[in-house]
Amino acid sequence: MTSYQKKDLSYYSLRLQEHLSISFPELSGDAAFISRRSSLASGAYEGAFRAGNRIEQCDEIANYILFEGLHFSRFDAVFRIVSYEFDTLMADEELHPFALKMMEVCEPVFSAYKITDDFADTSDFELLYTELTGTIQLWIEEHGLQ
Numbered sequence: 001m002t003s004y005q006k007k008d009l010s011y012y013s014l015r016l017q018e019h020l021s022i023s024f025p026e027l028s029g030d031a032a033f034i035s036r037r038s039s040l041a042s043g044a045y046e047g048a049f050r051a052g053n054r055i056e057q058c059d060e061i062a063n064y065i066l067f068e069g070l071h072f073s074r075f076d077a078v079f080r081i082v083s084y085e086f087d088t089l090m091a092d093e094e095l096h097p098f099a100l101k102m103m104e105v106c107e108p109v110f111s112a113y114k115i116t117d118d119f120a121d122t123s124d125f126e127l128l129y130t131e132l133t134g135t136i137q138l139w140i141e142e143h144g145l146q
Contacts, residue, residue: 012038012045012066023073064129071117074110081133086108090145098145100138105139106132 016038020028026035039083045062048084079099090098113124 009042012041023076072119
């Protein structure tokens, strides 16, 4: 592996790790996933470049592979609800940890929907948002903000 490839691989690994830590915390510790996906993206970029594509096209191809299936984030949806609907119940620094806790509580709601990368643009997203809000509200009423 050339130093150019190692730099590319590191670049993709860091980009993916950052995205996962923000929007997919459940995957942020999956080193095998990050390594595999980064390697595929790096290889795709190099292959596209060698095939004569413009840099912008190479980037698009690599990004498609790097972030495939990682556009709609269940955590982002829950965090958005916690931040918009329940922000007056807790301090700002408590929002993220509470949203993480609510992920397990909300999983049954998510499982009732066919989640795709473009799910946020569908009419079902509003229904999901409403159901998640109700689920979180009921949990708070039963358990408090522990």
